[in-house]
Amino acid sequence: ETGVTQTPRHLVMGMTNKKSLKCEQHLGHNAMYWYKQSAKKPLELMFVYNFKEQTENNSVPSRFSPECPNSSHLFLHLHTLQPEDSALYLCASSQDRNTPYGYTFGSGTRLTVV
Amino acid sequence: AQSVSQHNHHVILSEAASLELGCNYSYGGTVNLFWYVQYPGQHLQLLLKYFSGDPLVKGIKGFEAEFIKSKFSFNLRKPSVQWSDTAEYFCAAYGQNFVFGPGTRLSVLP
Numbered sequence: 481e482t483g484v485t486q487t488p489r490h491l492v493m494g495m496t497n498k499k500s501l502k503c504e505q506h507l508g509h510n511a512m513y514w515y516k517q518s519a520k521k522p523l524e525l526m527f528v529y530n531f532k533e534q535t536e537n538n539s540v541p542s543r544f545s546p547e548c549p550n551s552s553h554l555f556l557h558l559h560t561l562q563p564e565d566s567a568l569y570l571c572a573s574s575q576d577r578n579t580p581y582g583y584t585f586g587s588g589t590r591l592t593v594v
Numbered sequence: 595a596q597s598v599s600q601h602n603h604h605v606i607l608s609e610a611a612s613l614e615l616g617c618n619y620s621y622g623g624t625v626n627l628f629w630y631v632q633y634p635g636q637h638l639q640l641l642l643k644y645f646s647g648d649p650l651v652k653g654i655k656g657f658e659a660e661f662i663k664s665k666f667s668f669n670l671r672k673p674s675v676q677w678s679d680t681a682e683y684f685c686a687a688y689g690q691n692f693v694f695g696p697g698t699r700l701s702v703l704p
Contacts (some may be wrong), residue, residue: 482633482637482639484637489657521696522694522695522696522697523684523694523697525692531692538629570637570638572638580639582628582642583638583692585630585637585638585639586637587636588637
């Protein structure tokens with residue numbers, strides 16, 4: 481365990497479904513991130529939360545909706561996804577956005593959209 | 595814009611061969627550099643990092659990396675790879691933002 485826990489590990493959903501990914505960290509970090517990892521593509525930063533405030537949204541389609549109720553929890557709500565959204569979704573945390581002494585990553589949620 | 599490039603998409607080596615994975619970054623200011631590794635089916639984990647001081651950085655599992663400022667490079671090395679080093683390796687840089695390279699897949703043949 482890395483200290484960053486993601487659930488579920490695997491998710492298969494239809495294009496009309498609504499589901500949520502969950503990320504939890506108990507490292508005392510104040511910044512949390514969602515990344516998308518697709519085959520043969522660089523890691524794509526999706527969202528950044530710093531002290532519970534969303535500070536970055538890298539042109540992510542609105543069918544992805546993040547939520548950060550507190551510094552320890554981060555959600556990614558999914559709605560009407562497309563097959564090309566199938567990927568590994570990684571959550572990460574760091575001390576805060578401006579002092580990146582490395583990130584701690586979760587194991588990811590493998591999402592398949594059918 | 596800040597970017598990180600990695601020279602090779604896929605490297606195949608035999609056990610005991612020496613490894614060098616290239617990484618170059620583009621950023622004119624002070625930069626922190628990292629190498630992460632992702633073993634099959636596992637999470638990304640930090641191998642080593644450079645913030646300042648000695649440009650030769652030693653990490654876990656016998657890996658090291660050298661920061662060459664004049665070349666904007668931070669290449670990863672290991673003198674003798676093992677089958678268990680088979681993984682994907684990501685270089686990352688923090689200047690204005692945290693940016694990952696596209697990754698290099700390393701396959702070590704037993």
